[in-house]
Every structure is written in structure tokens, then in C-alpha cells.
Amino acid sequence: MQETNIPKVYDPQSFEKKWYEFWEKNKLFHAKVQKDKKPYSIVIPPPNVTGQLHMGHAMDNTLQDILIRFRRMQGYNTLWMPGCDHAGIATQAKVDAALREEGSSRHEIGREKFVERAWQWKEKFGSRIMYQLRSLGSSCDWDRERFTMDEGCSKAVREVFVRLYEEGLIYQGTRITNWCPHCNTALSDIEVEHETEMGHLYHIRYNVEGTDEYVEIATTRPETMFGDTGVAVHPEDERYKRLVGKMLVLPVVGRLIPLFADEYVDPQFGTGAVKVTPAHDPNDFEMGQRHDLEQILVMTNDGRMAENTGLYAGMDRYECRRRLIEDLKSRGVLSGIEDHEHAVGHCSRCDTTVEPMISKQWFVKMESLAKPAVEAVKNGKIKFVPERFTKIYCNWLENIRDWCISRQLWWGHQIPAWYCDNCGETIVSRDDVTVCTKCGSNHLRRDEDVLDTWFSSGLWPFETMGWPEKTEELKQFYPTSVLVTGYDIIFFWVARMVMMGLKFGEDIPFKHVFIHGLVRDSQGRKMSKSLGNGIDPVEVIEKYGADTLRFMLITGNTPGNDMRFYWERVESARNFANKLWNASRFMLMNLEGFDKDFVPEQAEYTLADKWILSRYAHTAASVTKNLENFELGEAARSLYEFIWNEFCDWYIELSKARLYDKENIAARKTAQYVLGYVLEHTLRLLHPFMPFITEEIWQHIPHEGESVMTSLWPDGENGKIDAAAEKNMTAVMETIKAIRNIRAQVNAVPGRKSEVILFFADRSLKETFVENKGYLASLAAAEPMTVWTDSMVKPENAMTAVVSGVEVYLPMAGLIDVEKETARLTKEMINLDKEIERLAKKLSNEGFLAKAPAEVVEKEKEKQKGYTDKKAAVQERLTYLAAL
């Protein structure tokens, strides 16, 4: 157990892997169903199998791991369900690219082979991501690892699809959807990102049939004019009233289209007349429905002009736009081009400009699903942390539109719908179908499309627990305790899970939604592949250790807000780990004669012992409270401050005298006990944040149990809080700092002892200082310590400082620098005057005295007295100096 030879420097590489394997091998992450224990469960936001872990994952999983490890130590039956997502479009794109490298393509090898390739991809990259999660320290229950396309999830997806279809909540329809010509698939509304772009507004004249008159329209997408089936104006627009009902001649094409009136048209915009292309614009589509207009599709799925565009057929949509503009110009019907700023939709996956166009797709009716999902949040069953995301979530669900769920991809859950070529029947079924249920024909074709990836992700909290079977896991772990995710997928994922959970899981999927922000680069930019500014968490782990990365990610950051990545901050976290490492090393080097059964008598405790135990108790309470409130950053900060500024800077220093003195056995044993107690318990508190280093140290120092991760969370330590010890110790510490300050002022030779004379305005402190004068000697080189009493004359040739309750005099051998000393004290005087004045004003304020709580008034009065006493002492000193 006793080891004095541990490395001088924190070296995470030497132990992180070892401990992870130890935990995993001993199944410490595994959650059995145990009905008598309180459950605490989290399902991981499944990373895409496409690639690798990025900094956002590192952040997300660090937060989850902290919560899980904390609750596990608190005694909950804790489940963290891991897994990954098949990520339809993204993965298909990756596999496509791999095939292209080989000079092949998905179309060449066919669907079956392609899907095989995608599975191979999944095996390779899925396991890589899971490995990366392990290197971060994530305490997931790997025995339960799931994948959104595994057998169980596929079964759940089918069940949900069929039930929704049977209830009429899933339907097939020909509607305007957002089409990505690059990914070659339809997208849902939220997969489109709108960016404001500078474009042009083209003014084109459409002749009124049989006259020389024309109507001028304005459009941003002239190439869609091949699909125009009308021109609309506002019914009250005087400019056009007399022309409504007339036919117009579509330029270039020559087709006749009606001019009609519709309330939708904004007479202020452009010329007040809009071309109507029902097959290529959502608003036009609706006008088309109202006015019974034909829908003419003029583009192909890859963004080229269709056969019906004559000379332009086969041309890219933008090439067509350029040529068409030239053509219109030469025909003299192009009357103007204005610069125009407008929002253009882009594919969130590949950034290609999406083309709104009609196609036949599957949709989910959202209204009835969204209502209970809003209700669950409004009535507080589900709570967002931070609370402000509630509004964002509710607003979105309250204005939700139907969800396009079919994708023209090969990688994903194929839609369980079959079409009968014989009678035209559509059959949706849980099991594969070979015979038409209506006409008995076996000429069936399965729908080729797959489902939106988020359709299966939406079932994640319960599909991973065995739904639709009524499993023990569901009974114990559903609803889950908390969902931890970024604000960027509240709509994509959180909202869908709530809807699906309420509908099929028969309860909310989670009680809390803990939202975090994005990790940005040091300039505040989003990390992205195209910018090349991403930082690989694995690189950070290899260089600095997972604990360092974890600690860096959760400090200096508050819930829901973005954070910037700085290497300096990584280093600062690493230094903290090193500090802890060396504090432990100090203890290990002083373990000789450690008696694990020894517990000191109360009387054996020194002031420092009582003080550090009290400070530790405060820390334990605040860490617990902050973790329970999802204030993980605050929790980590309080541990940082306790470990560094109190335990290391003061307690270790103060324990040295007793530890080095091998004669006084009782004192040495007490110091060892307190050091051991505080360190061992602090390691437990820190374990959720920095699992590896805490385990490594914990295993070296005296402990009981097999792992710090299964040790009990420190609780009920409040008995150790000792207000008197804290007050007295604070006075000692302040005095030490004051002496050091003076010594620095006069350039005292470091280490050379000098006398200090103390005068106690607060008499109760005298005894404390007499008993603990060793503290002043060792930490401020102040020796001997003389106590001045009222009857004596205060020392003259000395430097002075005043701290609460204590006047400090440092006699000077030579002459003191009167000028410098006067300046220093004058500055102090000014500060004190300012405070005294402020307090005087406050304390003479009738309102304050009458309305503020008595304890606040009392506190202010005490402050006032403290400052006044200090001022008197400083004044006295200044008077003395002036007389020299």
C-alpha cells in the first residue's frame, strides 16, 4: 500500500487505459434490473456512425458521465445506455464517396451490395466511436449497446409506422417538399437552413393575349417559369383589376395562362404581380390548389431542367437561369434586374441550395402528436435546464407542420409499404408481404424509400429498452431521468422523442432535458471540416489525458451557453491534475506508520485540522447541491478552489511540521488521519469529473472497497462544520498574508526569520494565535511572536498592517522608508474611508434600518466597527510616521 515512488509528474497515459479496462472487466458499468433500488437512467444521444467523435460529443458525454457516476455513487441503480445512429444521408454519402474512390458507384453495384457495404462501414466506424467514448471515460453499460438499425430497433420502427398508419396519422401525398439535388432526396423542413443571400429580382413582361398590353411580374427564380400555370395579383389592386380573368402568354414557351386574383399576393412587393408555379413553390402550390391550377414539374431530381423545357432540357438549373435571362433580354421582355436580398434554403447536410418541388412522399400528421408534447413541458412533467429552452421548444411545436418522413436513400429503415401492380392497393404491414391482401395477386412492389433517420431516433429512449415488448428494463428505467444534448437538436430529436414517447412509450421519455451549447474554436467560430478548425478530442486526450479534457470542458462554462476552446485552458486543467497528483504524492511520502484503525480524539485536532474538515464539509455540500441542480461547472470550480487554495496552499503546508516531527506520535497520526480523510473523500467528490486520476490515486492511498467509482458519495458531513475554527483560521491566514505583504514591500530576505508583534483588538483571538504561533513561523517566517497588551507602548520603528481583529507590527532593524510606508498606509486609509463613508450613509438611512432584515443591519454595523478600528490603527501609524 505504501508507495513513495510514484512519478513526480502527472502522466495520464500511464494509467487511464488500465483503469477503464478494470472497470469494464469487472462490469462496474453494468446495470441489472433491481426493483428495490431507485433507478437513474440516461440514453446516450447516439453519435452518427459516419465518422468520429468531435469536441461536441466529448462535451455531451462528459456531462452525462458526471451525472451517471454521481448518481451511481449516491446508490441509484444507474443505467447509461450507449449506442449509435445509422445517420441515413450522412452515411450514404460516405459510402458513396468510398465507392467513387474505387471507381465504382452505388448504382453500379446495386442496392443489396450497397447496403452490405454500409453495414461494413458501420462495423468499422461504429466500433471506433465506441472506443473513443471509452477513452473519454464514459461509464456506459456496454452490454446493452444498441444501434438504430439493429433487429430490435427495426422492429420498433415498423411497429410505430404501422400503428401510425392504421390511425391515419401517416399518409402518403403529393406535396411540395424541399428537394436536395445533391443528396437526391426529399428533406423535412428542419433539414433546410435558411441563409440570407444577395440575389436578383427579375422583371419579366407577360403579354396579355391578343393585345399589346402586358403584365410585368417579378421573380427570383425565372427558370421555373416553364412551370408557370398562372399569374396572381391582389384582388384590390387597382392596377390589375380590369385584367383579372384575361389570359397571358408565357414568354419563350408560348403557353396561355390565366391572370387571377388572390389575397396572398402582396401588392407592395415587386410589381404586385407574381408568376405562379404550383409544382415549385409552397405558396404557389397552395394558390394552385385554391384556383385549380395545373402542376407542371420542370426539373429533374438532380437539379437539371426536365424534358418539357425544350431547348433548356438537361441544362443545370443555374445555367438555364443565365441562358434564359439572355433569351428574355433578346426578346425584349426582360424589363429589369434589381439586386435583391432574400432567404435561400440550403441542405443542412451538403449546403446545396434546395429546390422546392412536388413529389410523392410519406408524411406524419403532427398536430395531435404535438399537443401532448407541449402539455408535458407546460405542466412541468418535463423540465428544460436552462428553463429558457422551454419556450423555444413550445413555439416550434405549436407551429408545427406535417413531417415528411420518406427519403430517397438506400441506407435506412425501408418503408414497410407494398403496392399491388394488379389492383393498385397499398399495403402497410408489420411483416413482409408477398400476396396482395385485396386481390390476391403476387405482383407486389415494396416502396423503395427509407425513413428519415430521426424517425427511428425519436423512439430511442424506449426502443433501446426492448419496446414493443413490455420488458423489465422498460419498467425500471423508463422514463429516463435526464436527456443531455445540445440546443441544436431540440427540434430534430428532443421534440420527436417526447411525441413518440408519449404516444408509444405511454409516458414522457425523460424528466429533465439538460441542454448545453456548442464548443467553438478560440475565435468563436463553429468547428467545421471546411474551416479545418476542428480540434480532435482524441488528440487532447493523448496529449493531456481524458481527465484534463473533461475538466476543461465543464469549467468556465454555464448550462446552455457556447464555449470556446483554448489550449491555455487545457493546460490550466492539466496543471490542476498535476497539483492534485502532487498533493497525493506528498501524502504517500508521509504515510510511514499510518494506522488505518486510528481515529483521533476530538482534543487531538488542531485548528488547521478542524478548519480543513469544516471547509471540506462545505465543499461536499456545495458539490452535491450543484450536481443535483445541473450546475456542473460550479461544482467543479468549488472542488478546484478547495483542493488548490485550501487543501494544498494551507492545509498541507500546516501539516508539515507535525508530519516531519516523528517524536510526537499522536500529533503525527492525527495529521495523517486528517490528511487521509480529506484526500480520500475529496477524491470521491472529484471522481465523477476526473474518473481516472481519482481512481489511480485512490487505489494508492489507504482506502476500503474495490474502486472509488463504487464508493459511497460523501453525505452527512455537516457535523464537521466548525464556524469558530473557520473564523479563527481566517484571522490567522489574513495575518500571515499581511506579514508576507510587508516582507515583500521591504524586500525581506526570503526565509530569514523576523519578529512580529501582534495587538489584538479582538481579545478572543489572542489564545488562538498563542496556540498556533507555529503557523506564523512556518508560513510567514514570523518568529518570535510577541503579544502586545494595552498597557504597553506600541512599537515605533516598525511596519504595520491591520487585519480584522489584529494589528500587525514588524519591527525593522534599520530605518523604515517613511515615504513608502506613508504612501502605502495612505492608500489603505483612502480605501477604508470610502468604505466607512458608504456604510455610514447606509446606517444612517432610516429606510435601511427600518426595512432591512435585522441580521443584515447587524452585519453592516459589524463591518462599520471593523473598518473604523482599522482606520484608527492606520491613522495612529500615519501620525507617528508624520512626526518622524
Add this chain to the structure above:
RNA sequence: GGGGUUAUAGCUCAGUUGGUUAGAGUGUUACGUUGACAUCGUAAAGGUCACAGAUUCGAAUUCUGUUAACCCCA
């Protein structure tokens, strides 16, 4: 157009129910390797808490408005 976030030390950020001489890390300056740690220690400098009002005995903290940056939705 609607909604939201942010504005605190040179930089990055804390500051959780209103009462602190407003904090940390980093950077800067001076000094220092005595047996945990130079990935360190000691000391210091550095802020009108964006601006203007309001509420209150009391505002960095609550409310309103303004300005600036960013984000989401339409």
C-alpha cells in the same frame, strides 16, 4: 418581421432565490527551487459590471428602453 442569447480585469469566463471592499484562469510585473508540485510558490498591478431610466432601504444581480455582436424561427 417574431423570439432568444451575450455584453463584468488585456484575453477567456464565473458570480444560482437582490446585501461580497465584484472573483477565477490566463497574461503582465517583482521576488523565490526549504524534503508534494517551476505543470510550482509568494506578493503586486489591473474593472464606473455596455448605456439610459425604473423598482427597492439597498441592483453586476429584477423590470423597461437604447446600442452592439451572435443565434433560432418566419
